[in-house]
Each structure stands twice: as C-alpha cells, then as structure tokens.
Amino acid sequence: MSEMAMRDIRSARAMTVSAADVAALKAQFPDAFGNMRQKLVTGTLWGVAIGYFLWSLWFFEFWKLFFFNERAARMFSEFFFWGPMGEWDYAGIYQGLAETIAMAFLGTLLGSVAALLIAFAAARNTMPRSLIRHTVRRFLDLLRGIDSLIWALVFVRAVGLGPLAGVLSIFVSDTGTLSKLYSEAIENVDRKQVEGVRATGASPIKTIRFAYLPQITPVFISLSLYSFESSVRSATILGIVGAGGIGKVLVDRFRAGFFDQVAFVVINILICVFVIDWLSGKVRAHFIGEKAH
Amino acid sequence: MAATQIATAGFVIEPGQDAVTVFEKHRAELMASRRLMNLGMAALFLVLLAISVYVSRFYPERLWNGAPRIFEYFGTVMPNLEIDKLFEARGANGKAVPGSILYWYSDFGKYMTLLFETVLMAITATMLGAGVAFLLSFPAARNLAPAHWINVLARRTTEVFRGVPEIIIALVLVFAVGIGPLAGVLAIAIHTAGALGKLFSEVNENASTRPVEGMRSVGGTWFDEMRFGIVPQVLPNFVSYTLLRFEINVRASSIVGFVGAGGIGQELNHTISFYNDDRVMAVLILVVLLVTVIDLVSERARTRLIGRENLI
Numbered sequence: 001m002s003e004m005a006m007r008d009i010r011s012a013r014a015m016t017v018s019a020a021d022v023a024a025l026k027a028q029f030p031d032a033f034g035n036m037r038q039k040l041v042t043g044t045l046w047g048v049a050i051g052y053f054l055w056s057l058w059f060f061e062f063w064k065l066f067f068f069n070e071r072a073a074r075m076f077s078e079f080f081f082w083g084p085m086g087e088w089d090y091a092g093i094y095q096g097l098a099e100t101i102a103m104a105f106l107g108t109l110l111g112s113v114a115a116l117l118i119a120f121a122a123a124r125n126t127m128p129r130s131l132i133r134h135t136v137r138r139f140l141d142l143l144r145g146i147d148s149l150i151w152a153l154v155f156v157r158a159v160g161l162g163p164l165a166g167v168l169s170i171f172v173s174d175t176g177t178l179s180k181l182y183s184e185a186i187e188n189v190d191r192k193q194v195e196g197v198r199a200t201g202a203s204p205i206k207t208i209r210f211a212y213l214p215q216i217t218p219v220f221i222s223l224s225l226y227s228f229e230s231s232v233r234s235a236t237i238l239g240i241v242g243a244g245g246i247g248k249v250l251v252d253r254f255r256a257g258f259f260d261q262v263a264f265v266v267i268n269i270l271i272c273v274f275v276i277d278w279l280s281g282k283v284r285a286h287f288i289g290e291k292a293h
Numbered sequence: 294m295a296a297t298q299i300a301t302a303g304f305v306i307e308p309g310q311d312a313v314t315v316f317e318k319h320r321a322e323l324m325a326s327r328r329l330m331n332l333g334m335a336a337l338f339l340v341l342l343a344i345s346v347y348v349s350r351f352y353p354e355r356l357w358n359g360a361p362r363i364f365e366y367f368g369t370v371m372p373n374l375e376i377d378k379l380f381e382a383r384g385a386n387g388k389a390v391p392g393s394i395l396y397w398y399s400d401f402g403k404y405m406t407l408l409f410e411t412v413l414m415a416i417t418a419t420m421l422g423a424g425v426a427f428l429l430s431f432p433a434a435r436n437l438a439p440a441h442w443i444n445v446l447a448r449r450t451t452e453v454f455r456g457v458p459e460i461i462i463a464l465v466l467v468f469a470v471g472i473g474p475l476a477g478v479l480a481i482a483i484h485t486a487g488a489l490g491k492l493f494s495e496v497n498e499n500a501s502t503r504p505v506e507g508m509r510s511v512g513g514t515w516f517d518e519m520r521f522g523i524v525p526q527v528l529p530n531f532v533s534y535t536l537l538r539f540e541i542n543v544r545a546s547s548i549v550g551f552v553g554a555g556g557i558g559q560e561l562n563h564t565i566s567f568y569n570d571d572r573v574m575a576v577l578i579l580v581v582l583l584v585t586v587i588d589l590v591s592e593r594a595r596t597r598l599i600g601r602e603n604l605i
Binding site: 075 | 344
C-alpha cells in the first residue's frame with residue numbers, strides 16, 4: 001500500500017516536492033519525522049541539563065575566573081618564558097623522577113606478588129567456598145575504592161614522610177586492582193588442562209603449578225605491566241601529600257614560586273610517562289606477541 | 294618437492310639424516326637460547342630491583358620498623374563504639390554520648406554538604422569536559438579533520454590535557470583563582486576533555502563515512518556532514534564513555550581537595566593530617582560509600598543506554 005502511494009507521488013510530480021507531498025509523507029511515516037512526545041522528552045532533558053549547568057556555574061562562583069591577580073598572571077607567563085636554566089637543581093629533579101619510577105616499580109612488584117596469592121582465593125573455580133570468596137572480594141573492593149593518594153596520606157601519617165609511604169600506597173591499591181584482574185584471568189582458564197593434571201593424581205598445589213600457572217602467566221605479566229604504567233602516573237602525584245618522588249619536587253618548586261622549573265618538571269613527567277609506556281609495550285610484545293593482551 | 298625434506302620454522306631435515314636426532318638437537322638449541330633469554334631478563338629484573346630499592350630507600354629494616362606503626366595507626370583510627378550505647382540519642386545537655394554512632398558522626402551535616410559539593414563538582418566537570426571533548430573530537434579524528442594541521446593541533450591539545458594529572462592542574466588553578474571548588478571543577482574538566490577527546494575521536498574514526506558522503510553529495514558543509522553524518526552514529530557511545538568518565542571524576546573530585554580545590558578531599562586531608570582519631574574512618578567510609586553508590590547507579594544507566602538510538 002505504502003509503496004504504491006510512493007510510486008504515485010514519484011510519477012505524478014517527478015522532480016518538484018510541494019508542501020502537500022511533505023504533509024502526505026508525514027501522515028504516512030509519522031516516526032520518520034520524529035514524534036512529538038519524544039521531542040518533548042529530549043527537549044526537557046536538554047533544558048534540565050543546561051539549566052543545571054548554568055546554575056552550577058553560579059554555585060561554583062564562576063566569575064572568579066575573570067578576576068585573577070597579578071601573581072597568577074606572572075605564574076602563567078613564567079610557565080612559557082623560562083629564566084636562566086643554568087642554576088637549576090637538575091640532580092634534585094632527576095633524583096625525584098628516579099624515585100617516582102622506583103616507587104612505582106617496587107609497589108607494583110609487591111602488589112603483583114600479593115595479588116598472585118590473593119587472586120586464587122577470589123576466583124570462583126579455585127575457591128569453591130563462597131563465604132571466603134565474597135569476604136576476600138569485598139576486602140579487595142575496599143582497597144580499590146580508596147584512591148592511592150588517600151592511601152599515601154594515611155601511610156605518611158603512619159610511617160612518616162618519604163618514598164616508603166609511596167611504595168606502600170601503590171602496593172595497597174595495586175593489590176586491590178591486580179587481585180581482581182588476576183582472579184578474572186584465573187576464572188577464564190581452560191578447564192581441560194586442569195582436569196588433565198588433576199586426573200594424574202596431582203595435589204592442589206601441583207594443579208595450580210602445572211595447570212593454572214602456564215595458562216595465566218602471560219596474562220599476569222601483561223596486567224602487571226599495565227599496572228606499572230598506571231602506577232608511574234599515580235606515583236608522580238603522591239609527593240603532593242609528602243610521599244616522595246617527583247611530586248614533592250614539583251610542589252616544593254611551586255610553593256617557592258619557581259614556576260619555570262614547575263613547567264620543566266611537568267614536561268619531564270610527560271616525557272617519562274611516554275617512555276615508560278613505550279618500553280612496557282615492548283616488553284609486553286616480547287612476552288605475549290603484538291596482538292594478545 | 295622432496296618427501297624427506299621437511300621445512301618448518303627454523304630447522305630443515307636433509308636427506309639421510311635421522312629426523313629424531315635433528316629434532317632433539319634443534320630442541321636443545323631452542324631451550325638453551327630460551328634459558329639464556331630468561332636468565333638475561335631475570336638479571337635485568339634484579340638490577341632494576343636493586344636500583345629501585347636503593348633509590349627509594351626501601352630497606353627491610355625501615356619496613357620492619359614501619360610495619361608495627363602502620364597497624365598501630367589503623368588501631369587508633371578505628372571508631373570506639375560501645376554496643377550498649379550504640380543508638381543512644383543526645384543527652385540532656387545536647388551532647389552526644391561517647392561510644393554512640395551519633396558521637397562518631399557528630400560532623401555528619403558538614404560531611405554531607407561536602408559530599409554534595411563533590412558530586413556537583415564531578416557532574417559539572419564531566420559536562421564541561423565532555424562538551425570540549427565533543428568539539429575537539431571531530432578535528433582530532435584522522436579521517437574527518439578538514440585539514441592536516443587542524444588535526445595535529447587538536448590531537449596535541451588532547452594529549453597535553455590528559456597528560457598532566459588533575460591534581461597538578463588543580464594546584465596551579467588554586468593559585469590562580471583561589472581556594473574553592475571552582476579550581477577543582479576546571480582541573481577535572483581539562484583532564485576530562487583530554488581523556489574523552491581521545492576516546493571520542495577514536496569512535497569518530499570508526500564511524501561509517503557513507504552518511505558523510507551522502508551529506509557531501511547533497512551540498513552539505515563540513516558542519517552538516519558532522520552533525521547529520523557522524524553525530525547520530527556515535528552519540529550512544531559518547532554517552533556511555535561520558536558516564537564511565539563520570540565515575541572516574543567522582544573519585545578525582547574527592548581528592549582534589551588535598552590541594553584546596555574543594556569537595557570532601559579538603560575535610561579528608563584535614564582529618565588525616567591533624568587528628569589521630571575515629572573521624573578519619575568516619576570520612577573514609579563516606580567517601581568509599583559515595584564512590585560505590587555512584588559506580589552502581591552509573592553502571593545501571595550505562596547498560597540501559599547502550600544499544601539505544603535516537604538520543605537527540
């Protein structure tokens with residue numbers, strides 16, 4: 001029926017489209033032109049969103065943005081126009097950068113080791129007791145739910161200023177993340193190899209060693225490398241709360257008003273993160289090939 | 294083609310040789326090279342470990358001395374609740390009874406105000422950031438950019454935006470616009486614009502270009518091509534990514550307060566740095582609860598939105 005109507009319209013007035021045709025088509029295919037109710041709903045949603053946005057700008061005192069003082073202007077200009085670079089404390093800056101990478105490395109390493117043990121208690125196929133499994137999982141949720149910067153603040157309070165607090169905070173948050181990812185990898189192993197090893201009369205430990213580990217090691221290495229990359233990023237800022245690393249260097253320079261050095265440090269962080277990502281990509285490719293993750 | 298010559302990746306059996314011997318020899322060679330590789334990797338790893346331990350002064354005795362203090366600290370921040378007084382109301386003099394929940398959360402009103410501010414910061418920052426990311430994502434997509442230099446410029450912009458951590462931008466902006474949530478909102482928005490700009494532009498690159506060609510063939514401008522050719526295809530994905538980013542931004546807005554950029558982080562920093570009591574745990578529990586609830590709600594919304602069309 002509709003096809004015939006279409007053909008009628010086409011043959012009657014081959015090239016020109018009048019208002020009457022549009023009206024006829026609208027009557028025939030009401031949904032193609034958008035129905036009134038949906039338009040109303042989306043319009044209201046957009047109105048609410050824009051209304052909220054404008055209100056929140058007022059709530060956050062947006063006008064302050066246009067009243068920034070001379071100190072701020074000096075800061076922004078010094079970000080781009082650097083003073084004499086000769087007397088900068090490069091040793092301190094690169095020491096901080098090395099400390100950051102060391103913190104991330106040690107934290108991820110310890111986190112991986114801890115996760116290796118915990119993950120088996122959080123995976124469905126290796127921990128049949130649901131009470132233990134759920135307790136472990138909720139505990140891991142708690143570790144992950146608290147940001148590494150908060151952990152750093154807590155550990156600075158507990159063990160004092162310095163990179164030790166940074167290592168511990170990365171260790172705790174990486175344990176939470178990696179245990180979850182590892183346990184998902186364990187749940188995805190091929191059952192056949194497990195059954196094969198178990199059929200030879202192997203003990204649970206030997207089953208894990210010869211049936212699970214060969215399957216999950218490449219995945220674990222890959223996940224740990226990703227975790228290392230992300231830890232380097234988070235380790236750069238832990239110094240803000242006193243947990244060592246480049247963040248402390250940055251905040252010290254910032255508080256002292258050496259804004260050109262702040263810009264230099266930020267550029268160094270960006271380069272460092274980029275190089276770490278690239279290197280870790282190379283290592284990952286070595287262990288598992290280009291495609292697989 | 295010789296039937297006795299089997300060529301695989303790496304070894305060839307010449308006519309007259311014993312296949313098993315050749316195979317065993319090749320296997321031994323492979324094992325040896327692999328062992329060498331693994332030993333090299335292990336040595337490199339140990340060297341890195343030693344350097345890391347030295348640089349971060351992570352010596353066993355420091356850890357040994359620190360470990361008891363960690364447990365001690367976690368002991369002090371635990372609330373001391375007493376079962377029999379748990380639900381007791383305020384006393385006649387208007388003071389809460391020590392040991393009751395009311396005493397533990399005596400600053401509950403203040404925490405709630407700050408949590409509310411934290412969520413608002415995350416929402417506004419996500420909207421602002423996603424808006425900028427939306428505008429950047431079309432020139433930043435390799436196959437859609439009107440000119441090469443615009444593409445390069447847009448990509449570099451998103452890289453710089455997402456490369457600098459939020460809290461460092463917040464530090465700078467607190468200096469510029471003063472202490473308060475505005476600095477936090479802008480810092481998170483800038484980072485969001487960078488992160489979402491990259492994701493959005495990747496979605497754009499994967500969109501079908503046929504509608505774009507259609508728009509071009511009827512004489513549409515570049516803006517028409519984007520608006521009617523690309524946007525309807527990619528919008529559901531954009532919304533999904535934005536919601537995911539919102540979850541991340543709630544976490545971020547709860548910590549930018551550490552540098553004075555508003556939200557619950559300010560109170561968290563204050564309680565952890567200046568008090569050694571159960572207030573620390575009171576705030577921490579609220580932060581974890583907030584993050585968990587937001588994650589659950591946003592996950593619901595995402596699963597409902599995925600696959601839906603006609604968002605405009």
